[in-house]
Amino acid sequence: MNRKAKRFGLGTLLLLGLLAAWLNMADKNYVYKALYYNFADIDDNAIFEQRQITAPAVPQEWPLAKKYNLVQLPQEMEKLNEELESVAFLVVKDDSILYEQYWDGYSDESLSNSFSMAKSIVSMLVGVAIKEGKIRSVEQPVGDFLPRFRKGDKAKIKIKHLLWMSSGLNWDESYANPLSMTTEAYYGSNLKKIINRLEAVAEPGRQWTYKSGDTQVLAFVLQKATGKSLSEYAEEKLWKPLGAAHDAEWSVDRPKGIEKAYCCFFSNARDFARLGRLYLHNGVWNGDTIVPPAYVQASLTPNGLINADDGKKVDFYGYQWWLLPNYKGQDIFYARGILGQYIVVIPEKNVVIVRLGKQRAEKVGVHPGEVMAMIDAVNKMTE
DSSP states (O other): OOHHHHHHHHHHHHHHHHHHHHHHHTTOTHHHHHHHHOSOOTTGGGTSEEEEEOOOSSOOOOOBOTTTTTSOOOHHHHHHHHHTTEEEEEEEETTEEEEEEEOTTOOTTOOEEOTTHHHHHHHHHHHHHHHTTSSOOTTSBGGGTOGGGSSGGGGGOBHHHHHTTOOOBOOOOOSSOTTSHHHHHHHOSOHHHHHHHOOBOSOTTSEEOOOHHHHHHHHHHHHHHHSSOHHHHHIIIIITTTTOSSOEEEEESSTTOOBOTTSOEEEOHHHHHHHHHHHHTTTEETTEESSOHHHHHHHTSOOOOEETTTSOBOOSBSSSOEEEEEETTEEEEEEEETTTEEEEEEGGGTEEEEEEESOOOOEETTEEHHHHHHHHHHHHHTO
């Protein structure tokens, strides 16, 4: 080895050593895990600590429609499912399963990551807590539950501001940057420490900015308000009343830690569809009110704030639910995850669609292109 190459090698080792030392001093050792796994995956329950959400002993089975799997998925949707590596596609019509298909070894029992569909579940739980009187209303200050939100500009933040993604907190919603708060929250082991670092940098309730941190703060509020972990509350108030067929899981930051509320609820297509059916029926399940109908309607009402990205009025987001108003005459709402996880509800057709997979298409405006493709396909199937 010549002298120049030897110096380069020693310099590289020194640089790597300094970087490792800095990561350790800055308490950013989670970066190693982020770099090793590179990007989030639908099977990441294998690499994180999980908290179980137990299904009831006697589940409520889904009825099968008379035309169950006799109707064909339009060819263009079949092709899209293959291109985007779908692992599950399910259609519920009139509260019965009309169609379902699975790929790549997945089935109606397979656990798969919800990613940000979990945000909609957290929103549901806020509604439940309001019904129970654990939270007075969405107007209640966050500081009533979390001491660090009782002083300064953070004292202005109300629960509705978190639900609307308009807290004004300085969360860094970056997926490519290994040093971002989102990456640290996903791969790190101390969500409380991250949330405690947040500062108010804008007036709450003015601008919509998508921030996973807002959902995570809601999780801390729910934990304080209910005295239960997010998983315990979801099991008691959603999973068991909805008659889920299989246990679910929620990733936690460390053993006996807190759930990654903004993501990482693991379940299957059939059980995810129960959540869509619940909101299709305004929070009522087989005659029992699970989430107050007034809260459901507020959840599915555009927040009307200014989009920080383009300055336009927001007509596509409510309380952690995505909205697609007046799409070909239909008002549609849906939960979504970053790799193309969806619970899509078409009230006019009494339809719930669940798609789980490994990729997402390019956006058309604020909506991923496959959302409209799925709606068009299922509308054709149910004509």
